[in-house]
Amino acid sequence: MDRRAFxxxxxxxxxxxxxxxxxxxxxxxxxxxxxxxxxxxxQMSGLRPVHPLVRSFLDELRALGYVxxxxxxxxxxxxxxxxxxxxxxxxxxxxxxxxxxxxxxNSMTQVAKEVTRVVPIVMxxxxxxxxxxxVATLAHPGGNVTGVASTAGSELEGKRVELxxxxxxxxxxxxxxxxxxxxxxxxxxxTQAAARALSVTLIPAEHTPDEYGYAFARIVHDHPDAxxxxxxxxxxxxxxxxVEFATKSRLPSMGYVRNFTEDGGLMSYGPDFRDQYRHLAxxxxxxxxxxxxxxxxxxxxxxxxxxxxxxxxxxxxLTIPPSLLQRADQVIE
Numbered sequence: 038m039d040r041r042a043f044x045x046x047x048x049x050x051x052x053x054x055x056x057x058x059x060x061x062x063x064x065x066x067x068x069x070x071x072x073x074x075x076x077x078x079x080q081m082s083g084l085r086p087v088h089p090l091v092r093s094f095l096d097e098l099r100a101l102g103y104v105x106x107x108x109x110x111x112x113x114x115x116x117x118x119x120x121x122x123x124x125x126x127x128x129x130x131x132x133x134x135x136x137x138x139x140x141x142x143n144s145m146t147q148v149a150k151e152v153t154r155v156v157p158i159v160m161x162x163x164x165x166x167x168x169x170x171x172v173a174t175l176a177h178p179g180g181n182v183t184g185v186a187s188t189a190g191s192e193l194e195g196k197r198v199e200l201x202x203x204x205x206x207x208x209x210x211x212x213x214x215x216x217x218x219x220x221x222x223x224x225x226x227x228t229q230a231a232a233r234a235l236s237v238t239l240i241p242a243e244h245t246p247d248e249y250g251y252a253f254a255r256i257v258h259d260h261p262d263a264x265x266x267x268x269x270x271x272x273x274x275x276x277x278x279x280v281e282f283a284t285k286s287r288l289p290s291m292g293y294v295r296n297f298t299e300d301g302g303l304m305s306y307g308p309d310f311r312d313q314y315r316h317l318a319x320x321x322x323x324x325x326x327x328x329x330x331x332x333x334x335x336x337x338x339x340x341x342x343x344x345x346x347x348x349x350x351x352x353x354x355l356t357i358p359p360s361l362l363q364r365a366d367q368v369i370e
Contacts, residue, residue: 064108065108066110067108067109067110067136067137068110068112068135068136069098069109069110069111069112069135069136069137070113070130070135070138071091071094071111071112071114071140072113072114072115072116072123072126072127072130072138072141073113073115073116073141074115074118074120074141074145074270075116075117075118075273076091076115076117077117078113078117081115084105084106086113089311090310090311091113091314093311093312093314093315093318094139094315094317094318095111095318097315097318097319098321098322101319101322103321103322103325112130112133112135114126114130116145118274118275120144120145120270120271120274123144123148123149124148124152127140127148127149127152127153128152131153135156136156136157137156137157137159137321137324137325138153138156138158139158139159139160139161139184139317139321140158140159140160141160141161141163141270142162142163142273143163143166143169143270145270146158146160146166146171147169147170147171149182150180150182154180154181155181156181157181157183157329158181158182158183158184159182159183159184159317159320159321159324159330160182160184161185161187161310161314161317162187162270162310163184163186164224164268164269166184167335168222168223172335175334175337177332177334178330178331178333178334179331180330181330181331182330183320183330183334183335184317184336185320185338186335186336186338187268187307187308187338188268188337188338189308191223191224191226192227193306193307193341194267195227195230195231195234196231196306197228198228198231198232198237198291199231199235200291200306200361201265201289202235203358203361204303204304204345204355204357204361208237208262208289209236209237209238210240210259210262211237211239211261211262211263211264212240212242212255212256212259212261212263212264212265212288213225213239213240213241213265213267214242214244214249214252214256214264214265214266214272214279215241215242215244215272216244216245216269216271217243219267219269220243224268225267239265240255240256240259240261242255242256242259243255244271249275249279249282253282256282256286256288257286261288262289263288263290264279264283264288264289264290264291265291266279266290266292266293266297266302268294268307273293273294273296273297276292276294276296277300279297280300280301280302281301283301283303284349287353289350289355290302291303291304291305291306292304293305293307295307295310295342295367298344298346298369299344299346301346301349302346303349303350303353303355304343304345304346305342305344306341307341307342308338308341308342309338309340309341309342309366312338312340313338316336342366343361343364343366344365344366344368344369345361345362345365345368345369346369347362347368347369347370348369348370349369
């Protein structure tokens with residue numbers, strides 16, 4: 038073989054490796070598992086799911102090059118309100134050898150960590166993941182968990198009290214529907230401080246994750262002017278029950294997610310979770326391209342939305358100040 042032929046052959050050999058690897062990567066089919074706490078699975082499934090958060094997630098994945106029936110197998114699951122099923126569902130997805138698990142809420146993320154220390158876990162709807170031991174720190178998560186926190190700090194709870202007071206200037210006593218832990222943690226303390234600053238008496242109506250009857254009875258007995266619903270997995274899962282109680286009791290209510298207001302609550306203020314699910318897709322993309330969850334900082338929300346249900350306000354005989362309606366991201370009429 039002459040020198041020119043040798044160089045051509047050598048060059049071809051050197052290029053063959055990267056090209057073959059690229060072709061193999063392009064032919065890879067990724068399997069992503071996503072688990073919700075309450076949503077019906079049929080709303081999460083299909084090429085164009087009905088559920089807005091799942092649709093945002095898949096749309097962003099598609100923009101990043103991951104397409105169902107081509108290089109993406111999407112495995113949607115839901116506990117449909119039965120939290121005891123978290124472990125069974127997550128173990129099932131791990132057995133399918135998913136490449137990434139996307140989970141929701143503090144308790145589900147904790148179970149996911151117990152189920153696998155190997156499969157990357159991307160979390161959402163999580164309060165203070167560092168305090169709860171889900172990650173080492175927000176900047177350096179460590180382990181196999183990262184994702185997006187659902188709060189930008191406990192001060193957000195105070196903002197919700199301020200908005201409720203702005204909407205209903207005459208309120209003096211507000212029921213706080215949460216667990217003992219919700220009342221005592223930094224978010225609960227921030228809520229109490231904001232209430233004191235506004236001369237509002239906050240009344241704890243304590244419930245367990247599965248039992249709201251005593252809390253509802255306490256609220257009926259105390260006759261508060263309004264109801265504040267903190268951001269917890271159980272409150273999200275039981276939001277229909279809570280809205281039904283608030284409607285029956287003619288109580289103006291402030292929730293954390295737009296779902297609460299869309300279901301009939303008066304107001305909600307919190308992160309734009311559709312935006313967060315687009316960010317989750319970016320995390321998944323980075324992990325599939327080789328990044329380690331331990332090295333991907335946990336994001337905090339930067340986009341927030343105020344949603345007001347004017348239909349509910351009218352049913353309660355309330356007039357929401359026009360200045361607040363103008364600032365709302367959505368008014369349901």
